[in-house]
Amino acid sequence: MIKVSDLTYVYQQGMPYEKTALDSLSFEIPDGDFTAIIGHTGSGKSTLIQHLNALVRPTSGKIEIDGVDITAPNADLRTVRKNVGLVFQYPEHQLFEETVYKDIAFGPTNMGLSESEIRNRVYEAAGFVGLPLELLEKSPFELSGGQKRRVAIAGVLSMQPKVLILDEPTAGLDPKGRDEILDQLVRLHAENEKMTIIFVSHSMEDVARIAKDILVMNKGRLAMQGSVAEVFAHSSELREMGLNVPQITELTHRLIADGVDIRPDVYTVKFAAELYAELLKEAENV
Numbered sequence: 001m002i003k004v005s006d007l008t009y010v011y012q013q014g015m016p017y018e019k020t021a022l023d024s025l026s027f028e029i030p031d032g033d034f035t036a037i038i039g040h041t042g043s044g045k046s047t048l049i050q051h052l053n054a055l056v057r058p059t060s061g062k063i064e065i066d067g068v069d070i071t072a073p074n075a076d077l078r079t080v081r082k083n084v085g086l087v088f089q090y091p092e093h094q095l096f097e098e099t100v101y102k103d104i105a106f107g108p109t110n111m112g113l114s115e116s117e118i119r120n121r122v123y124e125a126a127g128f129v130g131l132p133l134e135l136l137e138k139s140p141f142e143l144s145g146g147q148k149r150r151v152a153i154a155g156v157l158s159m160q161p162k163v164l165i166l167d168e169p170t171a172g173l174d175p176k177g178r179d180e181i182l183d184q185l186v187r188l189h190a191e192n193e194k195m196t197i198i199f200v201s202h203s204m205e206d207v208a209r210i211a212k213d214i215l216v217m218n219k220g221r222l223a224m225q226g227s228v229a230e231v232f233a234h235s236s237e238l239r240e241m242g243l244n245v246p247q248i249t250e251l252t253h254r255l256i257a258d259g260v261d262i263r264p265d266v267y268t269v270k271f272a273a274e275l276y277a278e279l280l281k282e283a284e285n286v
Helices: 045-051 075-081 100-110 115-128 143-155 175-191 205-208 228-232 234-239 247-257 269-285
Strands: 003-010 019-029 032-037 059-063 084-087 162-167 196-200 215-218 221-227
Touching: 003 045, 019 032, 019 045, 019 215, 019 221, 032 045, 032 205, 045 162, 045 205, 075 084, 075 228, 084 143, 100 115, 100 143, 100 215, 115 143, 115 175, 143 162, 143 175, 175 196, 175 205, 215 228, 221 228, 228 234, 234 247, 247 269
Parallel strands: 032 196, 032 215, 084 162, 162 196
Antiparallel strands: 003 019, 003 059, 215 221
16 A cells, blocks of 8 residues: 655745645555556655655655555665665666666676575566577677666566556657557566556557556646546546546547547446447347
């Protein structure tokens, strides 16, 4: 369980350019959830996730993970960052080792684990993200963009975090690379039901495809929280915040506006196809 209570963060507090980036946020994310964080640029998404592994300390408020206050002055930050893995946007820019193996092994090595345990974790993490073992001895800089992204994610997974947080995990990837990363995240969550996955995304299609729940950020505040269906049903409110909804949701809401009697919580093409097929069948029987 992640519990955030009255979280506030002020940049350059007391200075002429003081700005409140997070304003009294309170929410909970249950253990094992798959949550997307959405919001327009500058809404506070990246600042929020950096608080969740204590990379940034709040101006006020509290964050508890598994009942442990990670914002306390005496918090064990080493343990916090082992349990809460954060993958930055464009994480491949942080790759630096001679081989893929060494890059993935960097975290476990710093944890003081034995060579055999490090090796097991590297192979396991590589397998989770779909990296062929023959790539482990290659330089990470010889790989494609999607493969580099997998190496970076594997480097975090090798520390076996309880919570995995990703900032725009598909940013800059071609459609094939994006689909591969999304599929691996779905597979990872399916095989690790107790792992909580949180990701930031600007792509509503990506959110609709893989997330279970959504947090909507707007001007540093929590504007909305709920299941994917519940949040995307509020398309007009999302548009007012400068956000889009999946194209299939937009189409559905246009049909509703034209008088078609159809439920508003449609957010995937597959679901829409099934729903529209039922409507056509009913129309044929009339």
